[in-house]
Amino acid sequence: MARNSPCVSADDCGVFGTDGVVCLRSVLTAAEVGQLRRAVERQIAGLHQSRTGYDFESLARQVWTPGRDVDTGAADRFDMARLKEMVGADPLARPLQEEVPAGGDGLFFYDVAAWKHDLGVREVAFDSALPEIAGHLMQAAYVNFWEDTTFVKAPRTRQKTAFHQDLAYFQIEGDQCVVVWIPLDPADLGNGVMQYVRGSHRWGETFAPNVFVSQTPFAASPEKRCPDIEGAPGDFDIISFIVEPGDVIIHHVKTVHGAGGNPSDRWRRAVSLRYCGDQVRYRDRPGAIPQVGVTHGLKDGDRLLAADYPVVWPKPWPGLRLADLYGL
Numbered sequence: 238m239a240r241n242s243p244c245v246s247a248d249d250c251g252v253f254g255t256d257g258v259v260c261l262r263s264v265l266t267a268a269e270v271g272q273l274r275r276a277v278e279r280q281i282a283g284l285h286q287s288r289t290g291y292d293f294e295s296l297a298r299q300v301w302t303p304g305r306d307v308d309t310g311a312a313d314r315f316d317m318a319r320l321k322e323m324v325g326a327d328p329l330a331r332p333l334q335e336e337v338p339a340g341g342d343g344l345f346f347y348d349v350a351a352w353k354h355d356l357g358v359r360e361v362a363f364d365s366a367l368p369e370i371a372g373h374l375m376q377a378a379y380v381n382f383w384e385d386t387t388f389v390k391a392p393r394t395r396q397k398t399a400f401h402q403d404l405a406y407f408q409i410e411g412d413q414c415v416v417v418w419i420p421l422d423p424a425d426l427g428n429g430v431m432q433y434v435r436g437s438h439r440w441g442e443t444f445a446p447n448v449f450v451s452q453t454p455f456a457a458s459p460e461k462r463c464p465d466i467e468g469a470p471g472d473f474d475i476i477s478f479i480v481e482p483g484d485v486i487i488h489h490v491k492t493v494h495g496a497g498g499n500p501s502d503r504w505r506r507a508v509s510l511r512y513c514g515d516q517v518r519y520r521d522r523p524g525a526i527p528q529v530g531v532t533h534g535l536k537d538g539d540r541l542l543a544a545d546y547p548v549v550w551p552k553p554w555p556g557l558r559l560a561d562l563y564g565l
């Protein structure tokens with residue numbers, strides 16, 4: 238089999254182009270997986286002091302309890318009271334929750350931008366095999382790192398991840414962007430592995446971001462609502478992979494995807510890394526999620542040439558450790 242890079246073949250590129258998603262096996266080392274696990278442990282430990290960390294499981298309970306104010310502690314990245322209003326005003330909104338065995342409250346932990354303060358996350362995001370793989374899949378001349386996001390579902394977590402498309406969450410124009418979902422535990426449908434609508438990146442549609450706990454679109458987005466995949470799964474070609482730590486699943490930024498809850502007694506920890514290619518331009522999209530701590534003054538139409546979006550591939554010389562050059 239012809240190989241384009243150490244970890245991605247011409248066949249992999251073909252599958253990615255056709256399906257909008259490809260699973261690559263044994264891409265990350267045990268040490269790299271360990272670095273991400275330790276970073277995620279630190280993020281979860283800081284949940285109640287964090288301005289960016291959320292438990293969407295608890296949030297969903299608050300959203301679906303009429304008359305209850307939403308309390309997200311120190312976290313202030315999203316206007317959750319507004320989110321509750323949007324869900325309340327959406328006639329199509331309904332809880333997207335699975336039945337779980339009794340015991341425990343579950344946890345659907347979400348956080349972002351660990352790369353800014355965590356050297357281990359930066360090393361995986363910048364100096365693992367991933368930037369080069371992303372470059373080959375996107376056929377890009379160079380690759381910018383966009384950001385990292387953490388998604389953890391503890392055992393007995395009811396909340397699903399509503400199906401969505403990533404593009405309109407990001408302040409970008411162009412679809413030369415990939416999302417790398419990195420499982421930190423063995424994952425399958427039983428504990429909420431990601432699911433993808435095969436070929437949906439070629440539908441020619443941009444969908445509004447949704448509010449995670451429901452398919453309700455962000456009010457500020459002018460894009461159309463994502464189809465109700467959960468409501469009619471049989472109408473869509475949904476695929477998933479059984480993965481081990483070290484494997485990665487890479488999807489195109491326009492591929493529609495979602496996940497179940499985690500009714501099992503196993504954890505489902507994951508980190509998601511987002512990379513853009515040289516053809517992407519900055520665009521301050523209405524309804525995109527505000528990024529944490531960005532300092533650039535990019536205008537619509539600019540290349541992503543700013544310290545907020547490090548160029549991670551190709552490297553100026555082999556063996557250069559980019560992770561040491563960035564961070565707060």
Ligand SMILES: O=C(O)CCC(=O)C(=O)O
Binds near residue numbers: 398
């Ligand atoms: O892990 C999840 O539940 C959601 C992940 C996701 O939507 C993403 O990585 O883009």
